[in-house]
Amino acid sequence: MEWQRLEYFQTLAKVQHMTRAAEILSISQPALSRSISSLEEEIGVPLFDRQGRSIILNRYGLMFLHRVNRIMNEMNEGLTDIQQLIHPEQGEVALGFLHTLGTNIVPNLIRTFHDEYPGITFQLKQNHTHTQLNQLKSGELDLCLLASIENEKMIEWTELWRDELFIIVPIDHPLANRKSIQLRKLANESFISLKKGYALRVTTDEIFRSSEIEPVITFEGEEVATVAGFVAAGLGFSILPDGEEINPNKIAKLRIEDMKCERVIGMARVKNRYLSPAANNFQQFILDYFLKK
DNA sequence: ATAGTATCCCTAGTCAAAAG
DNA sequence: CTTTTGACTAGGGATACTAT
Numbered sequence: 276m277e278w279q280r281l282e283y284f285q286t287l288a289k290v291q292h293m294t295r296a297a298e299i300l301s302i303s304q305p306a307l308s309r310s311i312s313s314l315e316e317e318i319g320v321p322l323f324d325r326q327g328r329s330i331i332l333n334r335y336g337l338m339f340l341h342r343v344n345r346i347m348n349e350m351n352e353g354l355t356d357i358q359q360l361i362h363p364e365q366g367e368v369a370l371g372f373l374h375t376l377g378t379n380i381v382p383n384l385i386r387t388f389h390d391e392y393p394g395i396t397f398q399l400k401q402n403h404t405h406t407q408l409n410q411l412k413s414g415e416l417d418l419c420l421l422a423s424i425e426n427e428k429m430i431e432w433t434e435l436w437r438d439e440l441f442i443i444v445p446i447d448h449p450l451a452n453r454k455s456i457q458l459r460k461l462a463n464e465s466f467i468s469l470k471k472g473y474a475l476r477v478t479t480d481e482i483f484r485s486s487e488i489e490p491v492i493t494f495e496g497e498e499v500a501t502v503a504g505f506v507a508a509g510l511g512f513s514i515l516p517d518g519e520e521i522n523p524n525k526i527a528k529l530r531i532e533d534m535k536c537e538r539v540i541g542m543a544r545v546k547n548r549y550l551s552p553a554a555n556n557f558q559q560f561i562l563d564y565f566l567k568k
Numbered sequence: 569a570t571a572g573t574a575t576c577c578c579t580a581g582t583c584a585a586a587a588g
Numbered sequence: 589c590t591t592t593t594g595a596c597t598a599g600g601g602a603t604a605c606t607a608t
Contacts, residue, residue, distance in 0.1 A: 302582095313579090313580095325588090
């Protein structure tokens with residue numbers, strides 16, 4: 276079983292076209308045809324169905340392809356690991372984070388890190404919590420910044436910081452000049468929420484549930500800035516962490532009196548999974564950044 | 569016994585031609 | 589038009605051979 280044949284097989288399986296696959300591999304088309312049929316002979320079963328001039332992966336081929344992909348990925352990861360061990364100041368970190376962290380915290384964090392490790396690049400993915408957890412488990416992401424999670428045995432989560440949540444109302448709202456307020460005073464007013472699936476939405480749902488208030492949700496935004504914009508336009512109130520989306524000329528920010536409202540953000544990684552030196556550097560940097568001051 | 573050389577055999581490649 | 593097959597070649601590893 277030659278390594279090269281697996282590479283050829285993988286390429287052909289991907290494009291399902293001998294001539295094009297051979298071009299991609301920079302060999303002649305007959306060479307590829309030969310290589311594939313000897314691989315099939317070695318395995319003892321055809322991996323492709325030939326129908327006239329077309330060639331398509333059959334179920335044996337598909338089964339085999341999954342394994343071959345894993346083998347190739349392992350190999351490539353091994354190679355990049357070695358490269359990164361030789362050059363620990365280089366490499367790539369795949370970082371996932373919540374939409375609501377994208378305006379301030381993550382850019383600042385990465386800029387500061389970049390000053391120290393200019394050779395390390397990032398692949399950033401903003402997503403919902405459950406999507407991120409899946410990507411984390413599959414290895415697409417090295418690390419995630421998420422609100423606290425439950426019932427995830429594979430995941431190790433470390434708290435980094437807490438953001439106080441404020442009630443925000445339009446600046447011309449009758450209660451806008453107050454410093455703080457009880458949530459129930461606004462119970463009957465329109466609530467501008469984030470869409471379901473957002474971590475902040477889960478948090479606000481929980482706040483309403485524990486204070487036994489049924490919010491009157493009139494709008495659901497996809498971004499904090501949208502929600503803040505709707506509030507500024509006088510369409511209702513919301514609950515958000517402080518941030519630059521909250522324009523003090525248009526929005527008043529009130530402390531919540533009757534309960535402690537905050538969201539907890541932490542770093543998630545898969546337990547016991549090997550982290551590349553670059554990802555490990557970044558992990559250590561984050562922990563130092565938030566926990567040592 | 570061993571270093572250096574020759575030979576054999578197999579794989580993987582190419583081009584041309586046949587086959588689908 | 590695409591794939592397979594035939595005929596041929598180059599290169600590399602293993603083995604056999606030879607001279608020291």
